[in-house]
Amino acid sequence: MSLTHALLGLLAVAPASGYELTREFEHELGRYAWQAGHTSIYPELGKLAGRGLVRVMHEGARGAKTYDITPQGREELRTWLLGPPGGGTTVRNEQVLRMFLISALETDDQRRLLTRIAENTARAAAELREVLAADAPPDRGARAGFGRLAGEFGLRQNDAVHEWATWALDQLAVDAEQHSAAAY
Amino acid sequence: MSLTHALLGLLAVAPASGYELTREFEHELGRYAWQAGHTSIYPELGKLAGRGLVRVMHEGARGAKTYDITPQGREELRTWLLGPPGGGTTVRNEQVLRMFLISALETDDQRRLLTRIAENTARAAAELREVLAADAPPDRGARAGFGRLAGEFGLRQNDAVHEWATWALDQLAVDAEQHSAAAY
DNA sequence: GTTCGACATGTCACACATGACAGGTAGGGT
DNA sequence: ACCCTACCTGTCATGTGTGACATGTCGAAC
Numbered sequence: 001m002s003l004t005h006a007l008l009g010l011l012a013v014a015p016a017s018g019y020e021l022t023r024e025f026e027h028e029l030g031r032y033a034w035q036a037g038h039t040s041i042y043p044e045l046g047k048l049a050g051r052g053l054v055r056v057m058h059e060g061a062r063g064a065k066t067y068d069i070t071p072q073g074r075e076e077l078r079t080w081l082l083g084p085p086g087g088g089t090t091v092r093n094e095q096v097l098r099m100f101l102i103s104a105l106e107t108d109d110q111r112r113l114l115t116r117i118a119e120n121t122a123r124a125a126a127e128l129r130e131v132l133a134a135d136a137p138p139d140r141g142a143r144a145g146f147g148r149l150a151g152e153f154g155l156r157q158n159d160a161v162h163e164w165a166t167w168a169l170d171q172l173a174v175d176a177e178q179h180s181a182a183a184y
Numbered sequence: 185m186s187l188t189h190a191l192l193g194l195l196a197v198a199p200a201s202g203y204e205l206t207r208e209f210e211h212e213l214g215r216y217a218w219q220a221g222h223t224s225i226y227p228e229l230g231k232l233a234g235r236g237l238v239r240v241m242h243e244g245a246r247g248a249k250t251y252d253i254t255p256q257g258r259e260e261l262r263t264w265l266l267g268p269p270g271g272g273t274t275v276r277n278e279q280v281l282r283m284f285l286i287s288a289l290e291t292d293d294q295r296r297l298l299t300r301i302a303e304n305t306a307r308a309a310a311e312l313r314e315v316l317a318a319d320a321p322p323d324r325g326a327r328a329g330f331g332r333l334a335g336e337f338g339l340r341q342n343d344a345v346h347e348w349a350t351w352a353l354d355q356l357a358v359d360a361e362q363h364s365a366a367a368y
Numbered sequence: 369g370t371t372c373g374a375c376a377t378g379t380c381a382c383a384c385a386t387g388a389c390a391g392g393t394a395g396g397g398t
Numbered sequence: 399a400c401c402c403t404a405c406c407t408g409t410c411a412t413g414t415g416t417g418a419c420a421t422g423t424c425g426a427a428c
Contacts, residue, residue: 101193
């Protein structure tokens with residue numbers, strides 16, 4: 001399961017509590033790569049501890065448990081990351097699905113939806129550019145490096161979708177032209 | 185559920201059998217947007233028929249049932265596509281997860297994985313460029329328009345990831361330089 | 369005439385994810 | 399003293415997705 005490796009990956013960078021891990025999934029990680037709520041994270045941490053891939057490093061205030069990756073956990077993570085990408089590579093993205101289904105709409109609706117997508121991606125890209133420009137940012141914990149990698153990915157991702165939407169809008173315009181020309 | 189709308193979207197473009205729909209998910213649709221196997225598609229078609237969103241248009245050889253979208257189905261699809269993108273927008277992509285976790289690896293492994301990603305995306309992009317260049321392609325059924333939209337998306341997607349991987353490799357090189365400079 | 373691959377549909381046990389529910393603590397403001 | 403917010407962990411019913419299994423047809427090659 002991928003959640004297993006997502007958690008191992010986060011813990012490999014720095015120890016964290018279940019709560020902190022849950023927060024990580026609310027940012028770029030959950031937005032572009034893999035979603036998870038605390039209701040799957042807590043039980044999964046328990047299972048990982050049972051398998052000896054992580055361990056409870058410290059129990060703090062408010063019942064907080066800080067988890068740490070073990071050498072076996074690191075090994076498992078490395079194997080998975082460097083292993084064959086072949087396997088049952090899960091892909092599931094509702095936004096992208098919407099984009100693919102655009103051709104099922106009438107032309108007006110297509111234009112409307114594509115315009116919205118173009119605007120949203122432009123805004124998201126601008127925001128990311130701002131965050132990234134504030135270089136060596138106010139350090140979102142020990143995961144600053146992680147955040148930068150993710151931010152740069154998100155930026156390119158949004159730019160790519162923006163360009164795609166713009167291209168699709170152009171196509172619509174071209175088609176409309178040809179249509180009215182054919183009316184002669 | 186998104187599978188519901190994926191099926192409605194496909195049927196909105198042209199009627200198809202469960203088997204044909206299953207095949208659609210093996211191409212760009214399943215690769216970039218939403219995965220599904222026949223074991224979820226067949227039951228879902230049954231449910232959709234029960235809700236009156238699709239209907240069996242024709243029963244052919246080998247027990248094949250051709251499904252067609254109904255007006256209610258079209259309406260449901262439109263509502264979903266144009267509706268608020270807010271809801272529980274599912275995101276789940278194992279490949280992207282791997283990329284986000286790269287910082288959990290040692291430098292050598294990072295370089296190895298990034299290089300592989302750069303190569304893979306370059307190859308995928310080249311293949312797509314070839315397919316798209318053969319314009320008005322040998323018509324993958326009535327879904328040619330669908331395929332083009334998806335192909336252009338895939339192309340930009342792969343280019344974006346390629347650029348990201350290249351950037352990340354550059355960063356690694358820069359870091360290594362600074363490190364050796366600091367050794368003085 | 370048989371074998372093989374593509375066509376075509378389906379069930380079921382099991383694993384996984386989500387949302388609703390539940391309970392409790394520490395710190396800061398008023 | 400009280401309240402509110404953020405912190406922090408957990409369970410459970412319900413819905414969804416996956417892989418293994420099961421079944422049968424049609425056409426083409428051998």
